[in-house]
Each structure stands twice: as C-alpha cells, then as structure tokens.
Amino acid sequence: MTSALPATPPRVPRSRRRIAALLAGVVGAGGAVVGLPLVVAGPVAAVEQGTLVPGSAPSEALGAGGAVDYTVYLPPGYDEDAEQRYPTVYLLHGRGDTQAAWQRVATDLDELIGTEAIQPLVVVMPDAPWNDRGSWYTDSAYEGSADSGTGAGFQVETALTRDLVGHVDATYRTVADREARAVGGYSMGGAGALRLTLAHQDEFSAGIVLSPAVYVPQPPADSSVRDHGGYGVGHELFSPERYTELSYPAALAALDPALPVHLFVAVGDDEWANPDPAEASHDIDFESARLYNTARRVPGVTAELRVMNGGHDWDVWQPAFREAIVDVSSRLRTEPTVPWDAELLGSAGDDRAGGILATPDGGTTVALNLAGSWAGSQPAGGLDVVLARRDADGATLWQHPIATPADERAYGVVAGRTGTTLVAGYTKGDLDGKHAGSTRDDGFVAAVTAAGERAWTLQTGDPAAADRFYALSSDGAGGAYVAGYTSGTIPGGTSAGDKDAIVGRVSATGELLWLRQVGGPGEDKALAVAPGPDGSVYVGGVAGQGMPGAQAAGANDGWVARYDGAGELVWLRGVATSANDQVSGLVARADGSVVAVGHTRGALGGASAGDNDVFARAFDARGEVLWTTQTGTATDDRGVTGVAGADGTVLVVGTTYGALGTPVGGVDVFTLALAADGTPGAVNQLGTRERDGADEWDDANLFAAPGLDGAWLSGLTFGAPFGAVNAGAGDVFVTRVELATGPGAPSTAVSVEATARCVAGRAQVSVRALNGGDQAVSLEVSTPFGTKSFAGVAAGKSAQQTFSTRVAAIEAGEVTVTVQEPAGPVEVVARYAATDCAA
Secondary structure (H helix, E strand, O other): OEEEOOOEOOOOOOOOOOOOOOOOEEEOHHHOEEEOOOOOOOOOOOOOOOEEEEEEEEOHHHOOOOEEEEEEEEOOOOOOOOOOOEOEEEEEOOOOOOHHHHHHHHHHHHHHHHOOOOOOOEEEEEOOOHHHHOOOOOEOEEOOEOOOOEOOOOEHHHHHHHHHHHHHHHHOOEOOOHHHEEEEEEOHHHHHHHHHHHHOOOOOOEEEEEOOOOOOOOOOOOOHHHOOOOOOEEOEOOOHHHHHHOOHHHHHHOOOOOOOEEEEEEEEOOOOOOOOHHHHHHOHHHHHHHHHHHHOOOOOEEEEEEEEOOOOOHHHHHHHHHHHHHHHHOOOOOOOOOOOOOEEEOOOOOOEEEEEEEOOOOOEEEEEEEOOOEOOEOOOOOOEEEEEEEOOOOOEEEEEEEOOOOOEEEEEEEEOOOOOEEEEEEEOOOOOOOOOOOOOOEEEEEEEOOOOOEEEEEEEOOOOOOEEEEEEEEOOOOOEEEEEEEOOOOOOOOOOOOEEEEEEEEOOOOOEEEEEEEOOOOEEEEEEEEEOHHHOEEEEEEEOOOEOOEOOOOOEEEEEEEEOOOOOEEEEEEEOOOOEEEEEEEEEOOOOOEEEEEEEOOOOOOOOOOOOEEEEEEEOOOOOEEEEEEEOEOOOEEEEEEEEOHHHOEEEEEEEOOOOOOOOOOEEEEEEEEOOOOOEEEEEEEOOOOEEOEOOOOOEOEEEEEEOOEEEEEEEEOOOOOOOOOOOOOEEEEEEEOOOOOOOOOOOOEEEEEEEEEEOOEEEEEEEEEEOOOOOEEEEEEEOOEEEEEEEEOOOOEEEEEEEOOOOEEOOEEEEEEEEEOOEEEEEEEEEOOEEOOO
C-alpha cells in the first residue's frame, strides 16, 4: 500500500542552501536573492500589510528630556487578537542614515509573513542622531573637545538595551524575553547589532550583522570609527584602549555559553578595497569572514555567513535581510520550549556522534568522534574515536580510544560475542599495526571486550585509494556486516566508475569473510546495512548514475540490494524518481522483510510536499515492494535511520526544518511511528533551538538503537539540552524515546468560531481556532474567500484570520479547519451567518 501524512505548513528552514523558494524570489548572480512577486496559476490573494507607526521612548540614559525616536512595524492582524504576543526584532541604521532607511523592508516583512516564511514580528527601527549620526551605538566616554568642535558622546548602548527595550515591551504586545528578541543592523548598525547581541545576552538571543564596520585589532587610520567619539575617552576623540574594551573579541571572551546566541553575518563581495596593502585585512568582506570564523568557534555561539553579489549598499543588505530574517525568525520563541531530557557529551572541539548500543543492564555503549580532550581522554590526532561504556544512570564505566595521530571516525556500534562491542568506520592512519605510512582512508572494524580492552582490529582497503565503512550491523553470530564505499578496487572487485559501494562480512574473531564491490559509472555509496533471512544481508545507499539492474532516474538515486550468505548478489532495486533520492537507513523486520528509510525530492509514495520529503519503503525478501510511505513539510525533511518495534512496526528517525510535530529549533530530530503496513502514527519532534541531528551541510549525524524500554538516539547537536552547556561547536547528545507504534483514532481538541461582519461597507469573515489540547498543532483554515495555514499553534493559544470578501453582501456559509493531529488529519466545521453591509 501507499500512505502519506498530509503536508504541514513550513516553519522556515535555516539551511546553507538557497532559500529563494521560500522568499518568493529568484537567485541572481553571486547567490543574491532578488525579491520578485510570486507567480502562480490562478487568482492570488493580496498580501496583507503591516503598519508603520512612529514612536518615542523616554530615556534617562540620554539625560534630561532624552528620548529614542523610532518607527515600529506592527504585523498584519496585530489589532485583531488582543491576546497574541509577538517576538521583537530591532534594526539599527548605518552612520549618517536615519530610521527611515530600514522602513523599506516593510514590504519584505509583509510578504514573508503572508507566505509564512517567517512568523509575525514586531520590528523596531530606532533613530540614532547622536554624535553626528556616528555613535556606533556605544556608551561613549567622550566628554567633547573645544579644539575639534565636537560635543560629548551619549550613553546610546544603555538607552537602547534598557530604555528602548523596556518601553517597547510596555507599549506593544511583545514577549519580554531574550528568546523572543533579536537585533540587526548594517555597516555601523551591523557593528552595533554585534555589540548588543554579544554584550547583552540577557536581552537578545540573535543578531543580524550585515557588512559590519568592525575591525581587529584596531580600525584603519582613515576609518570614520575614529571620528565621532563613539570610542572616545575624556577629551580624546578615539581611544585604542576603549575600542579594544568594546570590541567583539573582548565580548566573545566574556560570553556566557549558558545563554547561547546566534549570528547571521552577510557581506558583499565588492566591498571597498583599501589601497594600502597593509590595511587590506581591514576590508569589510575580510573582516566579516574573520568575525564569522572567530565567533563560530566560541562555545555558546552559532553563526551563518553569506557573501552576496554587490558592495556596501542595499543591493546587498535587502536580499541579505530577507534571508537573515527567515533564519532568525525560526529561532525566536514566544512560548517556553519543553525541556529536552537528553545528555550532552563532547569536547571543546567540533565533535560528531559515532553510534550507540543499548546494553542488557539498561546502560549504553556510545561511540564518540572527538576533536579534543574529554573526560580524561586525550586526543591522539585530529579526530579520534572513543568508545564509552555507561551504566543505566549515565556514569562512565570505561572508555577506550580507537585512534592514531591521523583521523578516525566511527559510523556504528553493535554487540559482538560474549559482551564484546564492535565499532566500524574509517581511519587514515595505522590502526592495526600493519599499515605503516598509510595516507589513504581505510575501512576498519574494532572489537572491545566487556572490560574495555581491545580484542582485535581489522583494517582493509585499496592502498592507493580512499575506502570507508559508513554502516555496521550485527550478523547474529558475533560478527558484523559492513558497508561503505571504495574509490579504488578491492581484491576480486572491479571499479565501475568514480566511487563504488562495498558490502562485506567480518567474523566474530576479526576475519574478513568476504567483501563485494558494486556500482555504476557515477559516485555510489552504501550508507546502510541490515541482516536478512537465512544469513543474507540487505544494503542500501545512493547512486550517481544508476546501478547494475537499476537505470539512472534522477540526479541521485536511492537503491536497496540483497546479498546471500556467501556474498553473492540476489537482487538490486532502485528507489528513485526523476528528482533526487537517497536511502540512508535500513530496518530489518522479523518476517525477513526490510524497510528502507531516506529522503526524496520526488513522489515515491504520494505527492511531494516540497523540498525533501521523508520516505519509508518496505521490501520483502524477494525484492518486491510491500508499501511506501512519504511525508514532509514544505521545507527540508529527511529520514535517516529507524528501529524495529513489535509486530512489524517501525520507528523512523530523521531530521526536519519544518513542523512534522511541534517545532523546537532550526533543525530538529523527529521520530515517526509506522504501523506494520506503513500507516503513519505519532510524530515526536525534539532538540534544541540550534541545529540537531545534521551538520552545516545537512548531512545527517544520527543513530538509533532499540533499548529495554524504548529506543536510544545519539547524534550531533550545536546546541545544548536543558541544564547543559555546549562544550564547543558540535557536541553529541544521548536520549531515550518511546517506541510509539501505530496510528490512533484521529481526534482533536481544537474548537472553531466563525463570524461574518461589516468593515468599511464590505463583508468579512473572521475565523478563530482555539487549541484546547496539551500539545501544539498545525492547522489550515479554508473558507470560500481564501485559505490560511498556521504551523505549531501552541496549547491554549488561538489561530485567528480575517478574510476579506470584497463585496457588500454574502450568504451563510461554512469554514473548515483541518487539524494535523499525530494520528491523522481532523476536520472541524463552523458556520457563519449571512451578512448584508448595504442594508
């Protein structure tokens, strides 16, 4: 059978991929996003407009009678629901400009809110006239100078972070919490946004930093930073010591990682080039790259960098802002997130997960790929594998390094014979003592005893090429199946092209029983392996230009094959559309069938929801398709792995940018329960406000294993679970989830009211859907006059929308609200009365 979950509305991705589709634009030269009207077939509802309102915030910091003038953007619908509160973004203008400069983005905000690329926001654009419009948004210590004719500086930083923020929260329906606030700016405003984000973590959780006028260690001699007193002390217009004190390196050094911040940095590739070669490193494009590469290495900071086509002007800042606000909006929270019950492991380096295994005593064995020291384990090379045995309370019983002075990385952990643990991956060094001078990647399998001692090590591969094991599973006899790729030729094999997939079997004593090579003319990799019936093995992955017996269908194709106990190919099946497809995981079931898990941009088991969708496809032992399930949001959703449950059920595990369940952060981990026939059931979405389960290039780093009571998950996180602090860059999480199996009876706690009324002589239909349940839901409101989708309506909160009819009289009618419940969609119908506004 073929089954699919309905697509839910997007909650905004923050990928390194171009997001022009969400921005309703096109990608121009150099990757700049050019805002154009969205063209679709048929009538298009007009985008509702927000309101620009002038205001003034009294400020004690600016002295007697001081005030911060501003313009505030209030999103569409702000006046319609007196209960709704909004996140806030503050936008700082550049030197010499005024608050009017940022008002040009109001139409961008209207469009992005209307298309649900971002959530509704209150956006504050303060004016900064102080120091001849060159305050650099600092608390100036400059007292003025009669000689230069310049007046004293102002406490601008305090005026904004204390007086303006307090005024806005008291005047408008904003959420007075750092998690709901961001600050952005360009040029001098970019420097100000960076300063406020890093130095005021208690107020802001994210910064949009466009072409920032920041310089390390000091600004060049001709920089206007030196001219206006923002960094002055006493009668000295510019103080190098004051500049260092207020610089971002000093702020990063003092940063509290328990209050994480996110930076979106963007700059043009045609910034002004200083003619003095000694000052070339102070070109703003160079300084922006320096900022990004410095900040992203600081615990508690995540960062994105975009280099746009253009110079130091709005040809860069406007498209950069559109992408930045999408990225930042996805992180802002108007409701407290549910604390994630997970453990965090890792060094101060950029670490990755390497697999997890549940032990009979309720504990786990975890493979960590560490880039630094951790819990007494000292690094031997660039990246080391450390195997850690932990008890049921998470205490480490022993840890064992699998490391050389070169790099090693693990891709799976399984149980061996008599308490032995097997781990597989690749090494660039001499891991087994038989490969001295090795400079190419080799696949390895290592066995560690129950006492934490090395039992044996197998290292294999073409000496002249790169070979890697990307997957590992138990063979049921104390040994293991391995899978990966070779860029050369294995003994007895033949290279078919760029890279070929490999699959093999290793005995319980470390003997390579057999290894097979298979591929087409393109780049082919095996990414998953699972035991089959009668000693056979299933293997799956991705192919660049087709595989033997499976003609190429798209840019990349997924595939699944079965080999018998002697290593002979039984069958190979493509899992492919004309788009892009990949098999990332395999789940063996007790009846001998296997479920392939992955992602597709096409339609494998239903219509594409947009971007990548999750799929699961079941094959029987003969290679016949039993069923296919496809689900996703309009953003990027990927199936990665899975765990077999009782009676043929499967728990799919993957990553999503969207709202498959209740969204948490930029990229979340999800679990999706499938019944034995592929019918989707409960969805659970978990993670931090940062990227979880995948790296910056969206490559998954996520493992799952069955446990005594549920399933264990381990993967990459750039954030930190509740109560933990990220040790630096990527860390590894460990958590347990329930093995929810099978769909429930669809029901909903959402109630709906529909009212027809007259406004300015025309009829309108107002719809309010109240979520009376205890979990967030996504829903779609449909009327004869338009449709509106809402993602992640929190428990106890309402989704409200008014539809303009553009006529004076309407007949009585119905409103249908489709609620995406975990067990399936539920429709709630409400009626509205006939209305004649001309009567």
